[in-house]
Amino acid sequence: MINVHGVGPTDRVLAPGEDRTWVSVAQFEQMLDLAVQREHVRITFDDGNASDLEIALPRLLERGLTAEFFVLAGLLGEPGRLDADGVRELAKAGMPIGSHGWAHRDWRRIDDVQAQEEFTEAHRVIGEIVGEPVTTVAIPFGSYDRRVLRRLRQTGVNRVLTSDGGTARTSAWLQPRNSLRHDMDAVWLTSVIDGRPAFQQRARSFAARAVKRLRGGPPMIRVNSAVPSPHETDSDHEGVSEKSAR
Numbered sequence: 001m002i003n004v005h006g007v008g009p010t011d012r013v014l015a016p017g018e019d020r021t022w023v024s025v026a027q028f029e030q031m032l033d034l035a036v037q038r039e040h041v042r043i044t045f046d047d048g049n050a051s052d053l054e055i056a057l058p059r060l061l062e063r064g065l066t067a068e069f070f071v072l073a074g075l076l077g078e079p080g081r082l083d084a085d086g087v088r089e090l091a092k093a094g095m096p097i098g099s100h101g102w103a104h105r106d107w108r109r110i111d112d113v114q115a116q117e118e119f120t121e122a123h124r125v126i127g128e129i130v131g132e133p134v135t136t137v138a139i140p141f142g143s144y145d146r147r148v149l150r151r152l153r154q155t156g157v158n159r160v161l162t163s164d165g166g167t168a169r170t171s172a173w174l175q176p177r178n179s180l181r182h183d184m185d186a187v188w189l190t191s192v193i194d195g196r197p198a199f200q201q202r203a204r205s206f207a208a209r210a211v212k213r214l215r216g217g218p219p220m221i222r223v224n225s226a227v228p229s230p231h232e233t234d235s236d237h238e239g240v241s242e243k244s245a246r
């Protein structure tokens with residue numbers, strides 16, 4: 001599961017470190033174009049940024065993709081954020097809407113009054129906007145502990161999304177996500193999406209084979225010694241290249 005925060009330029013003042021999660025339109029489109037060929041990829045958006053509607057929605061629809069949007073009930077209509085109409089527009093376009101809480105607080109550090117806002121009030125507001133109860137929640141900052149999970153169980157939501165990274169089981173109550181970062185590239189993206197060696201490494205492997213053909217000898221370096229391959233199930237270029245290099 002891929003999680004997006006903000007895309008493209010924004011007129012909102014970003015919180016410290018928030019710029020690290022902000023990606024360019026080109027990076028975003030690169031991710032969508034990879035996702036469109038892979039049915040197992042799920043996409044989510046956190047924080048209810050205006051770019052959800054202005055940049056993301058048209059590009060999702062263009063590619064026939066659906067994504068879930070997790071909005072901040074207490075910040076709707078703030079500069080650079082979605083307002084209630086924007087959330088409604090996303091929902092009308094077939095995008096499921098979930099809660100990211102009220103005011104983007106760290107849920108491990110809230111008191112009972114704030115918890116009331118984050119879970120009860122937020123769900124009421126979002127539920128009224130989209131016309132159905134909130135069933136899914138994305139945790140701000142991916143920050144949770146046992147107490148947070150207990151509170152979430154009491155709200156009765158079906159799914160809780162974290163930012164723990166890794167592969168998610170679609171039926172699980174607690175599901176990890178991989179957040180896009182401003183410095184991500186095709187290698188990172190492909191290895192997250194496919195859970196196996198990425199384009200650039202394959203390209204290097206091709207290049208090494210080409211060099212070998214030209215020189216008529218073995219390549220000077222082993223091309224795939226640094227390739228992490230957690231889920232390698234098929235024999236791909238690296239394997240072939242390494243064998244033929246010996």
Ligand SMILES: [Zn+2]
Nearest residue numbers: 046047140141
């Ligand atoms: Zn967030």
